[in-house]
Amino acid sequence: MSLLTTLARLEAVRAGRAQPLATVRHRHLSERPMVLVPLAAAGESGAPLAVLLGTDRLAPRLHIVPQPLNRTQRFEFLAAMAADLLPYLESFGAEVELLEGSEKDPESGEKVPVVRELCADAPQLIVPNGGAVHHLALLGRSTRFRRTAEDPEPGPYPAPTQVPLMGRWLTHLTERAQVPGSSLLLPMTSLLARHWATGQSHLEDQHLAAQLSWHAPPAELTGAEAAELAESERDAAGQLVRPPAGPATDPKFDELVLGPAITRHDAAVAALRRSDGQARQDDRQDDAEQAEVLVKEARSQLEAALFAVLEPTWNDLWKGLDLLRALPPAGHLADRWESDRWSYTGHRDRLAAGEPPQPKRDDAVTAARKLAQREREQARLDIQEALDDPLAMAEHRLAGEAFAGVVTDVALEYSAGPRSKPRPVLTVRTPDRPHADAGREVHRAHAEPAQRGEIAGSAPGEVLVRLVSGMGRKKEPEPGSVPEVGDTVVFTLFELAPRQSAPLPEPEDTPWTHGGPPGGGPDAAGTAGAAGGAEEEWE
Structure with missing residues (x-):
């Protein structure tokens, strides 16, 4: 943690609310993101329990696994999830830009002109936290190698056709999420932590509701009190008002709500099977129809219980997006999003070419x-x-x-030799204390073209910089290439x-x-x- 971040956290504690760490938004936000809140079953890593997803804030879609130990129900859940997710992921692959470039010919080694497609846009998944990213990675790893009924040797328990395809997409997105600056898959807690500092630890920031409480605490509460309330407040039934959801569940919810709901559903399914057998023997349809009604009711109760756990996190994700959209986009955001578009286009092309799934290692x-x-x-x-x-x-x-300051003097000097070149020396008054050893290379920020210099000397509150490039090829510097007295400049001691x-x-x-x-x-x-x-x- 840097000094500035530490100071911002201390200020957040003193002020009782989150403090800004950025003046612009450093991650791309899609106009139509897919918001996804996964839920995992306790006791088994990567076992899906439910997911709430969608691109419409007011119309989320819920998919559940009524019995997480049932392999068939798991595949039905994954197929339903893929039916919602794949059309979104694939919808960005049709509209493309044609870019002219060159690449090496493998035989001659010479560069030849080529035209490549670049998708005009790319999908974006928004999840609650890093745990949700890990859960999606496990889903991708467990599904991308699954055999389907269309394979020559499907084997036992063939998966629906779209399940392995979704696994390959999830693997690509979760791997891309490890690339710094990528925006194809974003955990909201990390996104907020990059732009605001709260008065709690990084681990406590992984609870999205607690992290958001620092941004707009009630009038009578501080950020710390609001965050504690978001983590621990329970209703009359003993359930958390704002469950973590993503992908962990509350043990009290598992014990008092989820477990009994799954048991009721299992009992209703068992009764339906018995009634089906009796109906075939005794020709009694009434019992079978009544058992079907009980199964539907048990499933509806289970869906309602899981939706109640997921909905608060769903709403919190959209609140986080509202906060981030209020920030102006950073200047280099388009460049990083173009890199994401190339990544998306490359994966689209690999799928179209019929390449095998990503390897395990x-x-x-x-x-x-x-x-x-x-x-x-x-x-x-x-x-x-x-x-x-x-x-x-x-x-x-x-x-x-780096150091920033005001130019107080410009001395136009020239290099020695038959073809002397301009080497102006700037005197920069600065409150910073850079590691300004004589002769060290520096780079001028926001200069066009790029401008390099070297430290000519330093004194308390003052640094001398000799410019050595970015002034044109003539004997006299190009107009505007050398700062004037009174200009504010920023120099870095690292390459740009x-x-x-x-x-x-x-x-x-x-x-x-x-x-x-x-x-x-x-x-x-x-x-x-x-x-x-x-x-x-x-x-």
Whole structure:
């Protein structure tokens, strides 16, 4: 936790409400997001119990598993969930942009012009917290390899056709969620924590209702009191008024509500089976019809109980979206969303090409590519947020990695040699205390084109910067390329573009010590593409 975040948390405790950590919104928000609240059964990791999802705030759709131990009912639940989720995910694949670029010819090694499709938009899933992301990842892992009735050898318990396809989408979205700055799958608690600081710990922020309580506490309560009330308030029946839901359930709910409701449903289903058998023998339809009514009533009661648990979190997710939409978008947001669109387009194309599902474990090259991509995207995200947001830049200024100030003097100097070049020296008055060692390279923020300099000297409250680039090719600097006296400038001691990592070998060229031939699997060469590794170079 940075110093600025710590100060903001302390201020939140003092003021009794959340404090801003950003002046702009650093994550893309879709105009039509899919809000999804999953619920898992206690005692078994990844066992689905219910899900509330939809794109309409006033019309959520509920799907449940009446008996989580019943394999058939699980697949029926997953098929119903896929029937709602897949049309949304696939609806963004039709409208595309045609982009001209170039890529290397595998035979000649020369660059050849190509035209590629880029989806004009991409889907976005909003879930309550990181636990919900993990739950979706488990669902994806457990379903993307399932055999269906259409397979040559379906085996026992074939899954509906759309279930493995949904598993592949969930795996792609949850893997993409690990890329810094990605917005295809967003946990609301992390989203709010990036933009506001509360007076509680990061772990306590994982309870969405408690986190939101810091933003608008009742007049008679502080944020801490409102958060405690959101976590612990119970109704007359002993149930939480605002359950965590996503994906954990309250033990009291499991004991007093969920367990008896499942037992009633199981008993009604057992009675229906007995009455069906008797009806075939005694030709008595009345008992069978009455048993069917009891099953429907038991299921309705179970749905009502689960909806009551999920609805508060559903409403909280939309409240969080309202808070975030009030912030203006960051300047580099479109660039990061374009990267998400490329990721979505790539997965769409892999599905259309009939490639196999993502492997359970990545080969060495794919794992290295993913790690390099995430490191590169984290560096790019830190730089872009600092350029877009004064509060983010303040983090670097406090750490001595940047400084801002007013230009008090400009001395036009030239380099030595037969072709002298302009090397103006700026005197910058600043309240910051950067690590300004003489000769250290600095970069001017918000300069177009990019401008580099070096520290020429420093004194308390003052830094001398010698500009060495970004002033044109003439002997005299281009107009406007050198700050004037009275201008406010910001310089960073870190580069304003992430460095590219060294290229990695193809899986078939990887040494056996790193998982390549001859010890690699027979499909090692195709694993990288199926796993959705680092994006290809595109110019």
